[in-house]
Amino acid sequence: MSETAAGKRRNYAAFDDEIETRGFDFGLVVRLLKWMRPYRRQGFMAIAFVLLAASAAVLAPVVVSRVVVDGILLPTSDAGAPDFGQKALNSFLATSFDLHPLFSACLLFGLWTVLWAFFGHGFRTMLARTVLHALRDLRRDLFAHLEKLPSSFYDRVAVGRVMTRLTNDIETLFELLAGFGVLLGEFVPFFAAVSVMMALNPTLTLELLVLLPVAAVATWIFRVVSRQVYRNIRSSMSRLNENLQENLSGIEVVQLYGRERINFERYNAINEENRQQENLAVRIESYYGPSMDSMAFLAIAAIVWFGGQHVLSGVATLGSVILFAQFADMMFRPIVAMGEQWNVVFRAMASCERIFQALDWDEALEVPKETRSLPDDVEGRVTFNHLTFGYTPGTTILKDVSFEIRPGERVAIVGPTGSGKTSLVRLLCRFYDVPRNSILIDGVDIMDVEPAEIRKRVGVVLQDFHIFSGTVYDNITLGNPAVTREAAREAARLVHADPFIRMLPQGYDTVLTERGRNLSHGQRQLLAFARVLAMNPDILILDEATASIDTETELIIQDALSKVTEGRTSIIIAHRLQTIREADRIVVLADGEVREFGSHQELMARGGLYKTLYELQVQDTAGR
């Protein structure tokens, strides 16, 4: 039984592993497309826009070269090369508006430029919209998934390891997808330009295209050479950060043990290594970067030389040579852009893998297909029936625990640290899977009930309750719309939290800082009581604070406690005498087993462990 309760063995260490950048994985990208699907309309619109923008982008220079240069400025040199209807359009414009053809050509040029700008803008914004929405959804899905992972997961995996997947990794995916957009924005006009060039003068075009593989090879060499350097830079950066972080966390030990100088030298050795690698990267980039701009110059020289020959031999027009010169820049941009996206792709693949690893983590509480629900008015009978439990297979925290709490009864659990008190109540809240029929509420096995339902019926205040940054009011309602403002105030009044809340600068609307650092421990405790009470649970579980609280607050808490538990099945992990005394019955836990169970009088009469514990408490209270 305990085997199924603890579930299969899982490799939690996988979350700590560095996922090394691997090659391009098409499968991961296809899987990402799933989140783009709902926005495919915008995506297709973006593609339509980029096609339109590219057409306009190519037509504008065609107007200058073919219409203005070949048609107006040097009409003799026209060799009948294609003009994509621009000449006809221009003469139509010129005649219908009675303009000089030069000015109508200007208008036409202006029109294409504006359309280019307009469609280009449309493309970029549509694409951004698609990608941002898709990633927003992915982020939500991942978050929702993480919210549902059971405690056994969070017991073992550091929050930081999970967190970066929701933050940085998704940002990297944005870079990747936006990068695909950049590539699209460069490649489509490139192909449009090449088609126009081919139509005008295939020979010259092919002569120029020879340069492309040169640029591609240069880019490839650059990436190969720089890859290791960039990896070294990343590694030295992360070692620098780790070193600094550790040094800051342990600064007191560093200073006490006079290690400032040695640590500084070690840090600086990494710093020096980083500088050398950075400078190496700068050197490599300085060879590559300007070489790509130079390609455009090379192309222009070739256009003047080869193009000139063509014009002189009458194969090409001067206008087409000018057009080619204007396109020279556009030719190499896709390659440069591809080189820039290279690194992003590898980083993004690793991010993708980390995100899907978390999303695919299928750990969940065992919930039967056919769940039962608790009766509408839960009486509050809680039965522990031979409960044996361990967090990992092979260990036991609770051994054969059996006792029954009657409806409306107030039960205190006492026992030394590590005796399993907290585990017992965490199991009742259904944070973990337990063997079947070992915990029952009103005779219903809690394993048959939806965990969320149990948590709505069983209210719990543990020691590690969390105060969220937000207003006091938010902290009581926890955003639950079922809790009205009035109900929240009522709950606060009942546990005596109202007076101190009203003393706060903005009362119930005072914003509390993270973890409630601007409240005292006692005040936080009262707030946690109010929060649970506002839920109006059928069964109440309280873990009494062990931290030292001043006597006055303690009295208030004590009183709040009795009010909260009044007439409600309550289980209190008790540390205070008063609480123990007010309990109807007391469970004494030691080493995971129930040692004694009964009322104060019964247990005192037995003269066992409880009596010793009780006397000690009396002494502690007296000594205070």
Next chain:
Amino acid sequence: MESRATTSRTDGRSPSSPLWRLVPLVQRHKWRFWGGMSLINTGRLLEAVMPLYLKMGIDRIAAGDTRLALPALAILGLMVLRYIAFNIGRRLVREVGVNAAYELRQRLYWHLELQGPLFFSKFTTGDLMARAINDITLIRQLIGMGTRLLFVLGFSGIVAFLFMFYQSPSLTLALLPALPVFAIIGWLIARRIFDQSTLVQEGFSALSAQVQENLNGIRTIQTHAQEDRETERFEATSDHYAGNYYKLMFLNSGLTSAMLVATGFTTLMVVGYGGMQVLEGTLTLGTFTAFIFYLNMMLAPIREGGIMITLFQRGGSAAARIFEILDHEPEIRDAPDATPLEGIGGALTINHLSYTHPAQKGEGWPALKDVSLEIGKGEMIALLGRVGSGKSTLLRLIVRLLDPPPGTIYLDGRDIRMLPVTQVRSQIAMVPQDPFLFATHIAQNISYDNPERATDDVWRAAESADLETTIRRFPDRLETIVGERGVTLSGGQKQRASLARGLIRETPVLLLDDCFSSVDTETEEFILSRLKSLRHGHTTIMVSHRVSTARHADRIVVLDEGRIAETGSHAELLARDGLYAALERQQGRREELERALEKDVGDDT
């Protein structure tokens, strides 16, 4: 040390502008910086010459002239020269940026090493890390790229303008009025982009904060079955972030399109006005083409001005954040006339010591009130008292983690404020309450003050702290890595490692700040009895709240609310029947119970 030399240099200029304070970082490499800058500008000049040869080529083609080799080869030659100029120039300027980052990191680290507790209560580790990582990167980008854009773009604009003017003054003047309009539009959009990107960054921080807080409080959320609602809340934040991001992308794209239209508009003027001139015969077709090229060059500063403004704004605020740290004078420093003491014995005198913890604002809280104590060389003292009674503060004052008022603490008759801090800390070892271990070998953790120590010494210290058997059980023995990526030690093991780290130093004075709290009583007994013989003849002060620990001391000092309540030996204090005696009774009962429970449990298993 280079880092030392720089600290005095920064203060000459106006302290109000953090950007000015970056100048020395550049000035140190002025040859490299200005040499690189001139080379890049030379490259730009060569770039500006290119359209002249294009023009020559086109004019020759138009005229049916076959001598095209000259313009084609000239363009090739310009390409090669420009490449060389850019290659070297960019490298030089960017190296200055890399060096600036290197030097700032070095200075920052050393500066942080000297800071005291007040500083660290003001700046959290996360905050300092963010400054060290992001802000230094921003400064590097500013120096390596921002300055280049500033000088080069300005230069390009002017050069292009001059070349155009030389080619055709009338056409250039016709274009002139449009330029300021473009510049203003560009600048306005760039400003909005900067504001929007700040919003995006804030949005990301908010998102991260929400994720972190949520995951940290996941139990509370699940307890209250609020997962769905939290997901909704997160979705709202995430949606808000995506919305802001979209606006940023919209503005960025808008700037690109606006600049495209601006370039188009000026080209249009060249085509219209210049075309007329060609038809009239006052302008050649080659000049006409060259003009279109110059236009692109002249508009570059406007196009990329936005990036430049952003780099400068970001770099400026990053510099301010870095200098905020660097300007923070260390709280604890050597007195100007501090001289080291020869041969320290280990006698301590505490003379009417009162200490109030300073607060960020308002009144501080008093920790010690008029404490006077004479501790002889070789004495073993136990400091006992409740939480907040001032025990730790006293130890921290003795070792100068906190600064005592002058004339209150003497080591061998000398005011410790008149000793170099390094000497105080090398002669007085303190084992702090929090057993912080570094993520490295156990051996390196134990011999932390001096990594060169012999392995035998490490083993001996481990043995004294009763850690030897534990270490022998690890497969890698002393080479076992501890911490996040290694073996996780239990609380008690950590405390014992931390203790070994202090014991190995064999200093004249040893301070133990409550370092048996996670160690069971039996082990504690064992360690204490060893400690007694080990520290024989050396001064030892141990803080504890356990009577069982205090019992071992020659003398017990009970602190209560910052004052000495009673002093004396175990027997004397019991006889006095004061605070100590009460504590003894209470704790005695507890121990009894613990033993009873252990026995009880033992019977069952």
